[in-house]
Structures are given as C-alpha cells and as structure tokens.
Amino acid sequence: MKHPRVAVVTGAGSGIGARIVQELHTYGWRVAGIDRQPVVDDALALSLVADVADGEKVRQAVDHVHRALGPVEGLVTAAGHYAAAPVSTLTPEEWHRMLRVHLGGLFHTARAVLPSMIERGGGSVVAISSELALGGGDGEAHYAAAKGAVIGLVRSLAVELAPRNIRVNSVAPGPTDTPLLAADSPWRDPAYLATLPTRRLARPDEIAATARYLLQDATFCTGEVVSPNSGAVI
Template identity: 75%
Template sequence: MSTRTSQRVALVTGAGSGIGQSIAAELGAAGWAVAGLDLRPPRDAATALMLAADVADADSVRTAVGRAEAALGPIDALVSAAGHYASAPVAEITPEQWTRMLRVHLGGLANTARAVLPSMAERGGGSVVAITSELAIGGGEGEAHYAAAKGAVIGLVRSLAAEFAAREVRVNAVAPGPTDTPLLAADSPWRAPEYLATLPARRLGRPDEVAATVRFLLEEGTFCTGEVLSPNSGAVI
C-alpha cells in the first residue's frame, strides 16, 4: 500500500552520482520526496528511496517504478539523468558502442517515460525533464554516437510534449555543456585551459547549476513544454 503524503514525488535516474545526484539533492532540499534510480546505487544516498535499476532495461525500470510508487505514492515528476559518455573517431565506433549509447540515453528516457506518463496523464498533471547535452545541438568532433543519442533525446522530448500537453503533462529538456563531474576525467580535453578560454563564461558548468535549471522547469516553468534550456557556459549560443 502506498505511503503517500502531501509531498510531491520525484523520480530521478542516475541519482547515484554527478548531475543526477545534484538534482536529487536539490529537489530533496526543496521538499520533494525523491526516489533515485541508479545502476549501482551508493550506500549513502541522501534520497527518500534509492533503487537499483538499469534504465536501458524496460522490465527493470517498470519494477523500480512500481516499488517507488508503492513506497512514496504516485510520481509527480520524472528527471531522466542517467547517462554514459565516451568519445572516439566515427570510424572506430563499434556497433556495440552505438547500441549502448542509444540504449542508455534514448532507451533510458523512453523506458522511464513509458512507465510514468500514463499515470500522470490519468491524474491530469505531471512533469518530465530529460538531461541532454549541448553536443546534441552543436555536435562535436569525435563524439558522433554521444551527440546522436543526445539529439534523439530532444526529438523524443518534443514528441512527448506534443502528445501529452492536452493532459497537463509537461515534457522538457536541459542541455548542459561540459560540467564539472567525475564523468569528465582529469585529463579530459574539456578541462584544458585552452578549451575553457573559448567559453564566454570561461569555466565548466557546475552540477548544482544544472539542478537549479531542472527545479525551475518542475516548479516554476509551468508555461514550458517541448523546450530545451541550455545552462552551458555559453558553449552554444
């Protein structure tokens, strides 16, 4: 039986680290009951509930969503932040690498959205925010499979926004630029002073800045659906 309280319930994928972890913390501090999903959940997760799930596996997602709703109540917001990053020249990207990139990013959003949107639509309200990337907008050398998968996320976001708008469910995306998380190795070219000098803001974005953008879309941006907000230090203007 659900232990639904007056708290709004958010499901955040990739909540175990990086941007997803910051989003979960931001929403928790704002009073949301947060259920976090992660492939390898940390033991010290600061969420109301942390569940192990592979977002690329629809059955795993459905099971986790059911457990979250049983513990916290109906899901009011979904944040799809689980991700995977790799770079390689296009000729060296294997079929398996293309498939994995698409399954995690596009499949992860599709699986979680399909698990929560029918209930949101039936209740007449809800919000979905997907984390994409500035590379989905501007492309990037040596990142064809990552940029393609993130671009597909934007296409899905806009299609879902059109499909569910009449039922008061909003679907948006946030497209960060390079962000200071463990996903970027210490020797990453995105951390090089030469690259940072090309950014109008002259620095990497911070996870808390991305989290604040997500919270805006969930709580204040009630006029937004099908939109892509870009907290990317000016990497794409």
C-alpha cells in the same frame, strides 16, 4: 494535509543526477533514485537498482516507487553513458549501447511513469541531454546522436502530452565540473576555457537548479531545450 510531491531521478548515484536529487530534496520533494548501483544518500526517500536500458527492470522499479511513495509527479532522466571514438572504429554494440541508455532510458522511464501522471491529471518530465546534441562533437557522433534523439523525443512527448497537463522539457548542459570529467580532459584545458564567454565550466548545482526550475516552476514551458553551457553554444 498536502503530501510532498514524488519525483524519480535516474542516474541518481553520481554527477548531475546526484546533485539533482539534493536540489529536489531541498525543495521538499520525496525523491526515488534509480541507478545501476545501490545509492546511499540521505536525500533519497527510496533507492532502487536498475539499468535504464532494461525496460522491464525500469517498470518494476517505478511500480515499487508507486507502492512505497505514491503517484509520481516528476521525472528527471539523468542516467548517462559516455565514450568517444571516431565513427570509423565504432562497433555496432557501442552504437546501440549509447542509444539504449540515453534514448531508451528516457523512453522506458517515461512510459513507466506516464500512466500515473495521466491518472492524477498532470506531471512534469525533464530529460538531461547535452550541448553536443546541438553542436556535435569530434569523435562523439554516437553520443551526440543519442542526445539529439532525446531532444526529438522530448519535443514529440511535449506535443502529445500537453492536453494531459504534462510538461516535457530538456536540459542540455555543456561540459560540467563533475568528477566524471577527468583532470586531463580537454574541456578543462585553460585554452578551451578561454573560448567560453563565462571562462569557466558550469557547476553541477547550476545544472540541478535549471532542472528543478523546469520540473517545478516553469509551468508555462513545454518542449523547451535549456542549455546551460557557459555560452559554448549560443
């Protein structure tokens, strides 16, 4: 009897991460969610609390997944942190916090799951980046830099791990219609939406479907950056 595949999703409690949990569950994965707060979701086989910026806490969480659910075949890093500020006012702590969550979060979770993937002979990692990593953003230098660093790590891991039958890809969404995007956000302004070829924001289910495709079906893809951004960056 074939056992369901096991996936870990960080940032599972809200936004894109929560929708990815639902998507993977629908496609038969057993999903373990990692978030800074407890997550109640029937789609989760296991809910764990950890800050992805803390490598030891992440290692402990992933060890728990291995004991409870078995070897991890898929990882999606969707945990995020966002703030806007001009470089001239950024504090060192704001700069480093952004890097610790995004780049550190990918590093810590990948390092925790990779031994199991290598032992079982394969696996797949999908890191959520951002279109701002590709095009930059006014007042968003630290966020764009952290997300750009994620893409650099994805591409390097893809080269390193391909001989181990482990694929590593990234999804770089544009502004997405989630509750995290405030009602008065400039990304919801009709004037901005009119500049998009699709004239609308991407939906969380569309981002989730992209992540699931790269994780599960795109066996010919590694080191790729797919950017579902309504045509904002082409």
